[in-house]
Amino acid sequence: DQQVKQNSPSLSVQEGRISILNCDYTNSMFDYFLWYKKYPAEGPTFLISISSIKDKNEDGRFTVFLNKSAKHLSLHIVPSQPGDSAVYFCAATPGNAGNMLTFGGGTRLMVKP
Amino acid sequence: GAGVSQSPSNKVTEKGKDVELRCDPISGHTALYWYRQRLGQGLEFLIYFQGNSAPDKSGLPSDRFSAERTGESVSTLTIQRTQQEDSAVYLCASSPQLALEQYFGPGTRLTVT
Numbered sequence: 001d002q003q004v005k006q007n008s009p010s011l012s013v014q015e016g017r018i019s020i021l022n023c024d025y026t027n028s029m030f031d032y033f034l035w036y037k038k039y040p041a042e043g044p045t046f047l048i049s050i051s052s053i054k055d056k057n058e059d060g061r062f063t064v065f066l067n068k069s070a071k072h073l074s075l076h077i078v079p080s081q082p083g084d085s086a087v088y089f090c091a092a093t094p095g096n097a098g099n100m101l102t103f104g105g106g107t108r109l110m111v112k113p
Numbered sequence: 114g115a116g117v118s119q120s121p122s123n124k125v126t127e128k129g130k131d132v133e134l135r136c137d138p139i140s141g142h143t144a145l146y147w148y149r150q151r152l153g154q155g156l157e158f159l160i161y162f163q164g165n166s167a168p169d170k171s172g173l174p175s176d177r178f179s180a181e182r183t184g185e186s187v188s189t190l191t192i193q194r195t196q197q198e199d200s201a202v203y204l205c206a207s208s209p210q211l212a213l214e215q216y217f218g219p220g221t222r223l224t225v226t
Contacts, residue, residue, distance in 0.1 A: 101158070105153075
């Protein structure tokens with residue numbers, strides 16, 4: 001039973017355009033959500049997070065949107081750059097520090113020059 | 114400062130042999146996590162250490178898997194009598210106390226032949 005799902009295994013976007021990566025979850029206990037970026041042969045790198053008390057969090061080119069009623073979050077990257085090409089994982093946790101992260105299966109983003 | 118380090122980076126072993134994987138967390142991080150990522154899948158939680166508390170072993174897939182941590186430093190993950198389905202990238206992460214973001218090492222790629 002996958003509690004965090006990323007339904008698009010891959011996404012291809014032209015440089016300069018917006019990339020939108022989606023994530024759905026089923027566990028209503030999840031209270032804090034994170035996005036990680038992973039390059040080949042490297043560990044995941046923390047990108048941006050959002051608490052369930054917010055519906056949007058922005059950091060430079062990256063914005064995460066949370067729709068708690070729909071149990072859906074998305075990561076927007078604008079403008080997309082070739083260096084953004086990587087696998088993106090969304091993760092969720094009940095929000096108590098020390099809880100393990102539950103990850104989605106990842107979406108491979110390819111940004112074409 | 115230095116990030117999370119893991120060794121070895123790659124390990125090839127024969128089915129039935131034991132393996133030991135090592136993780137050095139970021140200095141001062143009290144929490145340490147082990148995850149594994151099978152090919153094409155998301156990260157799967159294995160075990161969590163927090164200070165001197167009893168570890169959360171709820172993610173360990175079988176009793177062939179065990180882990181130890183010395184105080185708030187190095188951790189070792191041991192897999193006994195390895196099976197082919199144990200082949201995966203094993204990732205270690207650490208975080209400061211009360212923090213939700215986890216910082217990952219580069220992983221150990223384990224191949225069981």
